[in-house]
Amino acid sequence: MEPLLEGLDPEQRAAVEAPRGPVCVLAGAGTGKTRTITHRIAYLVQRGHVAAGQVLAVTFTARAAGEMRTRLRALGVQGAQARTFHAASLRQLRYFWPRVVGGPQWDLIDRNKLRFVAQAANRAGLSTESDSLRDLAGEIEWSKASLVAPDDYPAAAARTQRDTPAPAEQVVKVYQTYEQLKNEAQLLDFDDLLLHTAAALEEHSEVGEEFRDRYRCFVVDEYQDVTPLQQRVLDAWLGPRDDLTVVGDANQTIYSFAGASPRPLLDFARRFPEAAVVRLERDYRSTPQVVGLANEVIKWARGRPAGSRLKLIGQRPEGPAPRFTEFDDEPAEAAAVAQRVRALLDDGVPASEVAILYRVNAQSEVFEQALAELGIPYQVRGGERFFQRPEVRQAMITLRTAAAQDPPGELPKVVREVLSGVGLTDEPPAGGAAREKWESLLALVELAEELATAVEGADLAKFVTELDVRAEAQHPPTVEGVTLASLHAAKGLEWDAVFLVGLVEGTVPIVHADNDEAAIEEERRLLYVGVTRAREHLWLSWALARAVGGRRYRRRSRFLHGLVPEDHPASRTAAKREPLQRRPKPLCRICGSALTDARSVKLSRCESCPSDLDEELLAKLRAWRAGRAKELKVPAYVVFTDSTLVA
């Protein structure tokens, strides 16, 4: 078992040993905030100040909650809850439902959400194109997270100078209709889980009392990203008590677009004047080189509130300098990243210690392909919503049916056989969605292997129960492999080697942040979050064109300005070393001329060349063009002029 106090520095120790009551740890990335709160929970439990079952710790992603549970287990704490706000609320709401609502429990809206938004948009006479619907759904989510009721939306949007996706009155109509349709269908969206939980505790005193009798000690990680709705839930949990430990870093606020704010973190000591406030500055995660770059990135942030100017001081031994590399196009960038990953794995770095981080999920595909080409295992996005994936749901139904027939015990083998019926092949598919699905199914087999090792006589029935428990706790299995994740999903996590890719204007910062200083600053913080995920190796890269042969019109991110000076020898040599990644110039497969525009490259032929020429005709054409045939005999329907064929 890990010792509780020995491995802590004096400030961390002060936070761990602070008596029950309000505690605030205000510190930069990698300074041990998450470690401090897990040790604090373990300390309070082991010293008998609180029972493990009375502790409720919340964080923001299922993966981070899973990591916290793992760390707690390693410290010998059994029974403390570590969940996301949503998972914790869902559990409480299910429990209190008969008393506060009654009747059958409502289901989660899940994938149907956009359908309801579409109906509402349609009634309001607005576009139902998917991008518009996503914007409207985002606006409804922002309103609910900000505790803005439909009628108050126009005033709130004006006050916060929001770029509304439609005239405010129409957004109000969509918001109202969406709520009405959803309630008629007896469905709950994610924000409803929190709203109903807060209301249940606020409006039913006996529910509040029962809850506060059960949970007495609250801990919040990543508190800089709390929304007013989450704060309301937290206040409802606390009631008149003040046993609350919060930790956060205002420089890592990356969800203000969704209503989050670092204010409750920065104002914590004002709200609880008797709070123990601890600041940490030593960075235990990253090499001084990575820490230096992180300090540089955040140094230029504008409008930083007091309390967020924390400088990190690296504690680890020296490591390699972060590398900056420019590529001609994305496929070249992806191929080079995959090759470097390969080299790391060959050097003994485990695949699970490598991450490729990007700004938007759509960027993952080209990197997936490049990794798959080199046979490198990977997982997309750290397993969030693992149990909601259709293939996992299907797998669980199939496993449950199989378990009823009580197949003979070798658990992993049985699971593999059963899952082969829902698409688990021996060899992984090449990439994309099929590969992701395959990885999910394989993760289930690996989980079965884990269970078989840990529990003697584990059978399929036990495995299905384990899956149910994990699904309820939203505790996804770890998928071995390189992680591909968005910068948002990477918050709180760390890897030995991190690749920050696609660092071009329009992506980092994202195009719609332009002309909005606050949004640009949030993008800068995102880069800071990305940089501070790396323990040792950090590569930053960008590509001047999207596709092979595409126009090289993209510029590297403004945030790199000053970090990669033009005359920096390392950046020059790094850029020069890359040509080995360059692919041959693409040629038309029919007439052989060089392809210049992206569409032709995708088609592998000139736009004017017909696509349905048969192979024999192509061979004739090539022979003729190469001078190996004197004449070219083609069917009557083919007309050709000069080097261009027209069917």
Ligand code: ATP
């Ligand atoms: P973030 O802001 O990114 O969430 P954090 O402040 O929560 O970072 P942790 O994840 O708790 O940081 O810690 C970063 C790393 O430093 C972890 O690997 C942790 O085990 C290690 N660490 C923290 N404190 C110490 C310490 N006192 N001695 C040695 N290692 C430490």
Ligand code: MG
């Ligand atoms: Mg943390």
